[in-house]
Amino acid sequence: WYGGTRGREVWKSARVPGAKQAAPFIDPGVNTVHADWQPSLSVAAQDWPEGTYLLLLASDTGFSTYVPITVRTGATRGRTVLVNAVTTWQAYNEWGGHNLYNGPRDYGDRSRIVSFDRPYDSTGASTYLNMELPLIAVAERMGLPVSYATDVDLDAEPALFAGATSVMTLGHDEYWSTAMRDNATAIRDAGGNLAFFGANAVNRHIRFGATALGPHRLVICYKSAAEDPMTADNPNESTQDWRLPPDPRPENVLTGTYYQCFPGNAPFVVWDPGAWMFAGTGAQRGSSYKGLVGVEYDRVVRDPAPPQPLQVLSHSPVSCGGKADFANASYYTVPSGAGVFSTGTMRWVCALGTGCGQYLDDGARRFATQVTENVLREFALGPAGKVHPARPNMDEVAPPASR
Incomplete structure (x- = not known):
């Protein structure tokens, strides 16, 4: 925070002579881009405070780029853990001409x-x-x-999260391994609160692989059970959407909400103004906050069934792909006392800053900030469900089929 500047300089190198590195190598068949470069600079970060950092590389020619770094916390007991979604960063990273969505030609030319x-x-x-x-x-x-961690830590170091009061996943946290999901579920079932401050979370199933630099350096996601060679030997680890065969495990079993569509843009419409996270907002049923739903969004659905009791917080009409739909935020609680909150919209975190300016107004930003503060404050105190049990109201927006 640093008084609103959001950062301070902790280190600066001397002038470093540049050198041309080898061209990237593209692994045929799976289109993995490798930059097998030689080190040109070492950075000693042992004395840096835990947190998230950006290393700025600036050249004499005017080119600059960032290298994001997470200095993780050694232990998280009694703390709120902020998780950087680096697997999703990497999925969309098109450096070298390929990512998990595109190649130089089309989707079929994407990286696996x-x-x-x-x-x-x-x-x-x-x-x-x-x-x-x-x-x-x-x-x-x-x-x-x-405390600070990455989603790779959630896979590789479950003990790091022992005793955390809450774990926060941020604006776009789409790519999850089995261990990430199992460990998040274990945190919840031990009384740790979870918050999903985005949409499209836990949508893609991944595995990790190693390179010469160590484990967890590869993110594997074929997006197709038919393409993934793992399907024949271990279908539980096949990499397609979590909700799809051969072993469907829909995301809403953990998040409470179910991914719906891209792109959508709509106001966020309050459904249950008495919910504790809306305290101090002045919201009433039907209160509308400009542009807060989008560009991807989730919905509460009855099938597949989410955990119960589940409280629907918002019910926002939205159109996507030519179809009328709704976006929902939700909150559910479990026997351990943990609470799980989902905003159901990917635009939530940028509403806390100055981003997404063409969609949002000041009222939407104030509302999102107040709700976020309420969730962070209550979740930091321990199992939120013991103080704020979810009030089930799902039938109001997703009535049983027999009705």
């Missing part, structure tokens, strides 16, 4: 496996700056006891 052993495209940190930093700044401004 992407590597952390390469730079990021664009500014190097666009997803972090727009969909993660604004919420991190709110949590730090509030003075909460926070």
Whole structure:
């Protein structure tokens, strides 16, 4: 937070002579881009405070790019954990001409496996700056006891999260491994609150692989059970959407909401103004907050069934792909006392800052900020469901088929 500047300089190198590195190598068949470069600079970060950092690389020619770094916390007991969604960053990273969505020609030319052993495209940190930093700044401004980790840590280091009061996934956290999902479920079932401050979370099933630099350097996602060679031997680890065969495990079993559509743009419409997270907003049923739903969104659905009791917080009419639909935010609680909150919209975190300017107004930003503060504050105190049990109202917006 740093008084609103959102950062401070902790280190600066001396002038470093540049050198041309080898061209990237593209692994045929899976189109993985590898940048097998030689080190040109070492950065000693042992004395840096835990947190998220951007290393700015600036050349004499005017080119610059960021390298995002997470200095994780050694232990998270009694803290709120802010999780950088680096697997999703990498899925969309098109440096070298390929990512999990596109290749030089089309979708069929996409990567099936992407590597952390390469730079990021664009500014190097666009997803972090727009969909993660604004919420991190709110949590730090509030003075909460926070810890920092990545979703790779959620896969590889479950003990790191022992005793955390809450775990926050941020604006776009789409790509999850089995261990990530199992460990998040275990956190919830031990009383740790979960918050999904986005949409489209836990949508894609991934595996990790190793490179010469170590484990967890490859993100594997064929997006097709028919293409994934793992399907024949271990269908539980086949990499397609979590909700699809051969072993469908829909995301709403964890998140409470179910991914619907892209692109959608609509106001966020309050359904249950008495919900505790709306305290201080002045919201009433039907209160509308401009542009807060989009560009991807989730909905509460009856089939597949989410955990119960589940409280629907918003019910926002939206059109996507020529079809009328609704977006929902939700909150459910479990026997451990944990609460699980989902905004159901990908535009939530950028509403906490200055992003998404063409869609949002000041009223939407104030509303999103107040709700976020309420959730962060209550979730930091321990199992929220013990104080704020979910009030089931799903029948109001998703009535049983027999009715």
